[in-house]
Amino acid sequence: MGVPLGIFNRLSFSSMSLKPLVDVHTHVYLPRYASWLRSRSVAPKIMSIEGGEERLLILENEPSGGRPVGPQYWDRQEKLRFMNLHGIDISFVSTANPWLDFLSAKDAHELALGLNNDLEEYCSTGPSYSDSVLKRLYGLGLLPLVPGITIDAIVEAVNQIAAAPHLKGLIMGTKGIGKGLDDEALDPVWQAIEAAGLVVFLHPHYGVDSNAWGDKDNGHVLPLALGFPFETTTATARLILSGVFDRFPSLRILLAHSGGALPQLSSRLASCIDHDPVVASRLKHDARFYLGKLYFDAVAYGPEELGFVSEVVSRSKRFEAGSTVQGEADRREGSHRMLFGTDHPFFPPLTSTEKWKSVVENLEAIASVPGWGTSEKDGVRGGNALSLFGLQI
Amino acid sequence: MGVPLGIFNRLSFSSMSLKPLVDVHTHVYLPRYASWLRSRSVAPKIMSIEGGEERLLILENEPSGGRPVGPQYWDRQEKLRFMNLHGIDISFVSTANPWLDFLSAKDAHELALGLNNDLEEYCSTGPSYSDSVLKRLYGLGLLPLVPGITIDAIVEAVNQIAAAPHLKGLIMGTKGIGKGLDDEALDPVWQAIEAAGLVVFLHPHYGVDSNAWGDKDNGHVLPLALGFPFETTTATARLILSGVFDRFPSLRILLAHSGGALPQLSSRLASCIDHDPVVASRLKHDARFYLGKLYFDAVAYGPEELGFVSEVVSRSKRFEAGSTVQGEADRREGSHRMLFGTDHPFFPPLTSTEKWKSVVENLEAIASVPGWGTSEKDGVRGGNALSLFGLQI
Numbered sequence: 001m002g003v004p005l006g007i008f009n010r011l012s013f014s015s016m017s018l019k020p021l022v023d024v025h026t027h028v029y030l031p032r033y034a035s036w037l038r039s040r041s042v043a044p045k046i047m048s049i050e051g052g053e054e055r056l057l058i059l060e061n062e063p064s065g066g067r068p069v070g071p072q073y074w075d076r077q078e079k080l081r082f083m084n085l086h087g088i089d090i091s092f093v094s095t096a097n098p099w100l101d102f103l104s105a106k107d108a109h110e111l112a113l114g115l116n117n118d119l120e121e122y123c124s125t126g127p128s129y130s131d132s133v134l135k136r137l138y139g140l141g142l143l144p145l146v147p148g149i150t151i152d153a154i155v156e157a158v159n160q161i162a163a164a165p166h167l168k169g170l171i172m173g174t175k176g177i178g179k180g181l182d183d184e185a186l187d188p189v190w191q192a193i194e195a196a197g198l199v200v201f202l203h204p205h206y207g208v209d210s211n212a213w214g215d216k217d218n219g220h221v222l223p224l225a226l227g228f229p230f231e232t233t234t235a236t237a238r239l240i241l242s243g244v245f246d247r248f249p250s251l252r253i254l255l256a257h258s259g260g261a262l263p264q265l266s267s268r269l270a271s272c273i274d275h276d277p278v279v280a281s282r283l284k285h286d287a288r289f290y291l292g293k294l295y296f297d298a299v300a301y302g303p304e305e306l307g308f309v310s311e312v313v314s315r316s317k318r319f320e321a322g323s324t325v326q327g328e329a330d331r332r333e334g335s336h337r338m339l340f341g342t343d344h345p346f347f348p349p350l351t352s353t354e355k356w357k358s359v360v361e362n363l364e365a366i367a368s369v370p371g372w373g374t375s376e377k378d379g380v381r382g383g384n385a386l387s388l389f390g391l392q393i
Numbered sequence: 394m395g396v397p398l399g400i401f402n403r404l405s406f407s408s409m410s411l412k413p414l415v416d417v418h419t420h421v422y423l424p425r426y427a428s429w430l431r432s433r434s435v436a437p438k439i440m441s442i443e444g445g446e447e448r449l450l451i452l453e454n455e456p457s458g459g460r461p462v463g464p465q466y467w468d469r470q471e472k473l474r475f476m477n478l479h480g481i482d483i484s485f486v487s488t489a490n491p492w493l494d495f496l497s498a499k500d501a502h503e504l505a506l507g508l509n510n511d512l513e514e515y516c517s518t519g520p521s522y523s524d525s526v527l528k529r530l531y532g533l534g535l536l537p538l539v540p541g542i543t544i545d546a547i548v549e550a551v552n553q554i555a556a557a558p559h560l561k562g563l564i565m566g567t568k569g570i571g572k573g574l575d576d577e578a579l580d581p582v583w584q585a586i587e588a589a590g591l592v593v594f595l596h597p598h599y600g601v602d603s604n605a606w607g608d609k610d611n612g613h614v615l616p617l618a619l620g621f622p623f624e625t626t627t628a629t630a631r632l633i634l635s636g637v638f639d640r641f642p643s644l645r646i647l648l649a650h651s652g653g654a655l656p657q658l659s660s661r662l663a664s665c666i667d668h669d670p671v672v673a674s675r676l677k678h679d680a681r682f683y684l685g686k687l688y689f690d691a692v693a694y695g696p697e698e699l700g701f702v703s704e705v706v707s708r709s710k711r712f713e714a715g716s717t718v719q720g721e722a723d724r725r726e727g728s729h730r731m732l733f734g735t736d737h738p739f740f741p742p743l744t745s746t747e748k749w750k751s752v753v754e755n756l757e758a759i760a761s762v763p764g765w766g767t768s769e770k771d772g773v774r775g776g777n778a779l780s781l782f783g784l785q786i
Contacts, residue, residue: 180607209602212627214573218634219672225665226630229658230623234605237619241611257661261654265622267695267758268650271751272618275740279612288695302660302681304708304722308701315697328763329697347668358664365660370721 025341169199229260292316310334418734562592622653685709703727
């Protein structure tokens with residue numbers, strides 16, 4: 001619905017294109033990680049079922065007994081085949097949730113270092129992009145963010161990622177080392193990430209307490225459609241409230257799923273802060289200012305959503321302390337902080353040869369945002385990602 | 394910030410205005426209800442503190458030991474004084490959360506009937522609006538929605554409200570009779586509400602599990618700014634998934650706080666449903682269609698938020714099954730389902746004589762929505778409410 005057939009041709013770029021299509025939200029379970037999941041008896045785990053197939057159980061008591069899992073999760077050729085099918089030139093690949101969250105400090109530390117090496121190799125030995133110096137695959141590494149870990153071990157992984165030529169950032173969940181991302185014990189980690197110029201891709205896993213979803217069988221719909229964005233929204237609001245963006249003003253955080261509900265709730269957040277002088281006095285700026293310091297993937301499935309997020313970014317300068325900026329927000333400006341993503345290999349289609357509806361919808365959404373011109377759309381499709389990650393064609 | 398002084402004059406309507414300012418989101422604890430809260434030893438309760446002042450504790454373990462509560466919660470003169478201060482001509486008054494949720498079935502039944510009578514009297518004996526046949530106060534009644542109640546007792550309250558000349562709808566939380574609003578046991582209630590032409594004002598109280606907010610002291614900010622909208626979003630998504638809007642297509646539901654996060658997550662919701670054929674097959678339309686059947690208060694504190702909500706309403710017709718509508722959504726059309734509200738007596742200012750910042754911000758937001766003309770803004774300020782509630786000047 002809402003996807004005219006013509007879009008398949010119109011949006012298909014060859015890998016020779018000078019305006020590349022770049023995917024910043026695409027996941028992998030590298031073989032080392034998949035082996036670990038196969039060795040487990042509780043979620044997260046990969047189980048063998050009859051006929052040699054495997055099922056992935058991310059959370060215990062997941063509806064439908066887990067989802068099919070196969071080479072699209074770990075095989076680089078499958079990632080490239082998916083990219084070619086959709087005209088994606090370059091991908092920034094990250095481990096899918098739940099990352100290392102379920103491991104002991106010792107195992108998480110060891111696996112983070114091993115997986116970062118694996119991911120660097122996955123990218124560096126992969127194909128080049130056209131005849132440029134660029135590769136088609138770059139990576140976002142992992143930190144051993146688990147309870148009981150030392151801050152030194154986390155910073156060691158930050159430095160490892162910073163030294164790996166094809167890792168341009170890292171993916172992070174919302175738990176930190178057990179108390180969330182507003183834990184000031186993480187300040188040295190933010191400092192190291194900021195100093196290294198790495199991008200943090202903030203991604204949900206836990207949602208909210210499942211009592212919220214009620215008794216009805218709605219499959220994965222509510223935890224995925226609502227729980228995931230609620231988690232990202234909460235984590236980012238807590239980061240804002242903790243002053244992290246005041247203390248580390250050059251920190252670059254990319255929010256999954258277009259920031260969840262944060263853009264729509266940001267004026268309410270600002271109003272609630274404003275009515276609590278103790279909280280308000282801790283922050284340098286109105287809460288809406290900080291949304292202009294964030295980056296948002298364009299995984300929201302609709303043009304109205306994307307246009308709105310870009311407006312919220314644009315208006316942020318009105319909310320810098322002492323600002324005299326007034327008037328309507330120019331949504332073209334905010335688009336520069338938005339970046340195409342697919343969420344591959346999740347949301348697959350029913351047959352293996354067709355284009356993925358989720359991908360087509362997100363491309364169609366970018367193409368249809370009112371108020372964005374060709375230049376803004378090209379930026380969201382790829383140019384903004386290259387700028388953010390410091391790559392030049 | 395962002396509120397030029399001129400707005401105070403520009404938005405000040407006298408009660409003689411032909412384009413009235415109408416508040417659809419304004420609360421009261423009627424004396425009968427306040428007495429009940431005073432008699433309780435656990436939350437919700439009203440406690441006396443030193444100096445004869447009282448504190449309201451809505452939830453146990455609330456930060457700061459409860460909020461100041463006084464005549465602005467129960468005294469009609471205080472409500473009118475607030476309305477006059479802000480140029481509000483007509484208010485649709487509803488009991489504030491947690492309504493009757495904490496009561497036994499017997500007490501809830503008795504108190505609902507008593508409070509509906511009280512509210513009818515509160516409105517009918519109040520002042521008239523200008524020299525018209527209208528009053529300045531109308532009410533939204535209560536249903537005894539608690540576990541163990543009979544459906545007959547709930548329908549009795551629906552019929553009581555329908556028969557009261559100054560009650561135009563009812564306010565409802567999200568718990569239903571214990572299993573949420575997607576409980577099919579409630580179908581006779583929806584049927585009675587639909588048949589009576591009453592408006593349902595859906596309002597949050599519980600938020601989500603407080604573990605989400607972490608250990609830091611952020612006052613009420615996170616549960617109010619995020620938890621409330623998350624709850625409304627979840628309840629409405631569950632209503633959509635349960636098919637209530639397919640079974641009761643004339644049901645009119647007004648969402649508090651501009652629908653929370655539902656507009657921004659609606660395309661993601663539609664995509665997640667689309668990838669679960671079992672769930673998708675239960676619904677007549679794409680999830681985004683149903684947003685066009687809803688009404689949204691304009692309590693979102695920012696013009697970008699309001700404009701976006703109106704776009705999401707406008708686009709809904711593209712998502713009716715079989716629709717051939719294409720092209721950009723005209724946000725003016727969607728504005729007709731949006732209605733000014735204040736959330737009085739919550740979010741008060743620091744001194745009792747100044748205009749309320751929360752109110753001024755919401756009026757300023759309506760005045761500043763890009764793409765809305767004077768007629769749309771007048772509608773959101775009052776005309777839409779009069780149409781929805783069937784009142785003519």
